[in-house]
Amino acid sequence: MADKLVVGASGGIGAAFVKEFTQREPEARVIATSRNGSDSLLPLDLADSASIDSFVARLREMEFTLDQIIIATGLLHQDHRGPEKSYRDLDADWLTQVMQVNAIGPIYLLGKLIGLLDRKAEVQISLLSARVGSISDNRLGGWYGYRASKAALNMYLKTLSIELARTHKGIQILSLHPGTTDTALSKPFQARVPAEKLFTPEFAASSLLNVMQQAEGSGSGQFLAWDGKTISW
Numbered sequence: 001m002a003d004k005l006v007v008g009a010s011g012g013i014g015a016a017f018v019k020e021f022t023q024r025e026p027e028a029r030v031i032a033t034s035r036n037g038s039d040s041l042l043p044l045d046l047a048d049s050a051s052i053d054s055f056v057a058r059l060r061e062m063e064f065t066l067d068q069i070i071i072a073t074g075l076l077h078q079d080h081r082g083p084e085k086s087y088r089d090l091d092a093d094w095l096t097q098v099m100q101v102n103a104i105g106p107i108y109l110l111g112k113l114i115g116l117l118d119r120k121a122e123v124q125i126s127l128l129s130a131r132v133g134s135i136s137d138n139r140l141g142g143w144y145g146y147r148a149s150k151a152a153l154n155m156y157l158k159t160l161s162i163e164l165a166r167t168h169k170g171i172q173i174l175s176l177h178p179g180t181t182d183t184a185l186s187k188p189f190q191a192r193v194p195a196e197k198l199f200t201p202e203f204a205a206s207s208l209l210n211v212m213q214q215a216e217g218s219g220s221g222q223f224l225a226w227d228g229k230t231i232s233w
């Protein structure tokens, strides 16, 4: 039985992925991370390239055969900082931090992880993006930093999928939108979300695992929502 890697297992949706795996594939070993680590989670801070390097070095020392990698980390707000309503709110340090956690950290980590994999490995790699990262779907404006970081993540993933199609034909890359889900990330922005449109983390994780399963064997570099529908870039 192959192993699973869940990055961001301390988050609402990340923790639900780990729970789902223990129910769906009780035999599988789930390697899981959080920013600071704990008894059951390995430390991995996507804002710190040294932390990424030491996580990958630690993984290299473990005996593992991954068939699924899920990156479920993300940053929308922290302390008094959050998504911008207007160009007047733009703050260079915050824009940089959001881009680092949501786009640069994940692609740097992926580059290192792919270096650990056999060229013939069959691995599905799924990253949690967001529909607001779609440029063609942007009708409301606002949320400059988060939108741009998810659009950048999507571009990194599409680019990686094209390169890997030449060298690692068994690797599939998916960019996924979980739907609005009741977690710490969305908490301050839930007021106008109708109850039936606010998913539990368990529903989001279970729906996305079904989407991943259905996507097996189809193209790499897809942007898919929780219901399996393609989102335009």
Ligand SMILES: NC(=O)c1ccc[n+]([C@@H]2O[C@H](COP(=O)([O-])OP(=O)(O)OC[C@H]3O[C@@H](n4cnc5c(N)ncnc54)[C@H](OP(=O)(O)O)[C@@H]3O)[C@@H](O)[C@H]2O)c1
Pocket: 007, 008, 009, 010, 011, 012, 013, 014, 034, 035, 036, 044, 045, 046, 047, 072, 073, 074, 075, 101, 128, 129, 130, 131, 177, 178, 179, 180, 181, 182, 183, 184, 185, 186
């Ligand atoms: N919730 C929604 O409505 C919604 C909608 C669309 C897309 N998404 C996307 O879904 C993903 C999961 O979100 P969520 O709702 O589960 O959020 P969440 O509960 O706030 O979890 C966020 C996760 O990201 C991790 N993280 C934050 N900064 C990090 C860093 N520097 N290095 C490593 N890990 C870091 C957190 O780790 P620590 O706990 O260790 O800090 C936590 O595991 C995100 O990509 C988000 O953008 C969510």
